[in-house]
Amino acid sequence: MDLNINEIIKKRRATPPKFLSKKELPEEVIHQLLENANWAPTHKNTEPWRFKVYRGKSKNKLASEVFNLLQKKIAEGKAINPQKAEKLKTALENVPVLIVIVFQRDIAQRIPEWEEIAAVSMAVQNMWLTATTLGLGAFWATPHFFPLLNEIFEIGPTQKLLGFFYVGEIALDYPSTGRGEVETKTEWYQ
Secondary structure, eight states: OOOOHHHHHHOOBBOOOOOOOOOOOHHHHHHHHHHHHHTSSSSGGGEEHHHHHHHHHHHHHHHHHHHHHHHHHHTTTTTOHHHHEEEEEEEHHSEEEEEEEEEOOOOOOOOOOHHHHHHHHHHHHHHHHHHHTTEEEEEEEETTGGGGGTTTTTTOEEEEEEEEEEEEBBBOOOOOOOOGGGGOOOOOOO
């Protein structure tokens, strides 16, 4: 796909997992997504992003582990919508690639946490724009029950689970909802 940066930004979509093909992606493609993520801006070069990539059997095993844990938490009285747990399991089983997004806090805490989380977000945006240039769909999911999954993903005390990034070939196009005029969101001072 031969697009300029303006076209790439406008073409990027949050493509829900149900609109992604089950077809496996080559490892080189996933590596390119991660390499471009690694070049996100980072104050004091803290590079606070960490990624856990699941494909094939490991992804299917993960889907079962996550679902079983959520079922256990529901039985314990946690406020988890059973349909959301089922939807997550289906998404994990059906997408070709899951990239778990983890925030790794700078141990010295030299900069505010929000700047570090913003850097991780920019890394995700780099992956998303790369996926767009490759004609792939992507989706960043952040269910409210993420903190319950810390043990499964071995999230350490200086880390936070920030989401699941699903990526795959687009099976069904997901149209843009567009954006409001930038003028309504901008104040100019001269």
